[in-house]
Amino acid sequence: SQLDEDFPTFTFPPATTEDAKYVLQSFMKEFSLDLLTVTQAFLKNNGDVEATWNFLKTGSRPDGFPIWTRKDDLDLQSRDQIAREELIRKFGAANIALRIAFQGS
Amino acid sequence: KFSPPCPVVVVVTSTVIRNAFTSLYKHENADEKFVKLQENDWRSFVPVDLRQSP
Numbered sequence: 001s002q003l004d005e006d007f008p009t010f011t012f013p014p015a016t017t018e019d020a021k022y023v024l025q026s027f028m029k030e031f032s033l034d035l036l037t038v039t040q041a042f043l044k045n046n047g048d049v050e051a052t053w054n055f056l057k058t059g060s061r062p063d064g065f066p067i068w069t070r071k072d073d074l075d076l077q078s079r080d081q082i083a084r085e086e087l088i089r090k091f092g093a094a095n096i097a098l099r100i101a102f103q104g105s
Numbered sequence: 106k107f108s109p110p111c112p113v114v115v116v117v118t119s120t121v122i123r124n125a126f127t128s129l130y131k132h133e134n135a136d137e138k139f140v141k142l143q144e145n146d147w148r149s150f151v152p153v154d155l156r157q158s159p
Contacts, residue, residue, distance in 0.1 A: 015117045020125035023117065039126045040142040047117040069146050105118035 015049075023049060031056045044068055046102040065091050068099060076100070 015023070027038045033056065044067040045052040054062045061067065072090070075083040076099060087096055117125075126142075127135040 015115065015121060017121050017124040017128065020117045020121045021129055024125055024129060035126065035129055036138070036142060037148075039122060039139070040145070040147060042117060042122050043119070043143055044147050047119065047122060049115040049117065067147055070144055102116075102119055105120060 027053065027056060046098050047105070048098075063095070065095055073099075073103075 024035065024038050024042070027033070027041075028035060031038070033041075038052075038056070041052050041056055045055055045061065046068075051061050051063070054060065055067065068091075072087060075087055076096065078084070091099070123136075123139050126139050130138060132138070
């Protein structure tokens, strides 16, 4: 769309391990949470820094979609068409593509 | 506060998160713990905005 052309979304190269350590420690300090909790928040938010920050602050993702559960991940790996359609309804096709990319990253 | 002129998505890959976690956790069972974090559902927690001050 014209709006997308005017305001393109840039994706930086993936952060390095040192970057990630800095971000994990920063979030632990900012939200008074332990390493396990902050790490899991990143895993459930596909490694998206802004989404994870928003989730820890408000309990919600900025795009309004829920975070991924173990059952969602298992359904994503299954060949069950009904389960996959339910995932598309729950997360949207774009979010599913992001989840698949993150799991393989 | 810095505001980028356009939407920016900063993403940390699963492998990088694993490496960072392993480096910071400093226990022998870090890899096992990381797998559990992946497999376990998010535990309930109170977001910062909903925490009451003492």
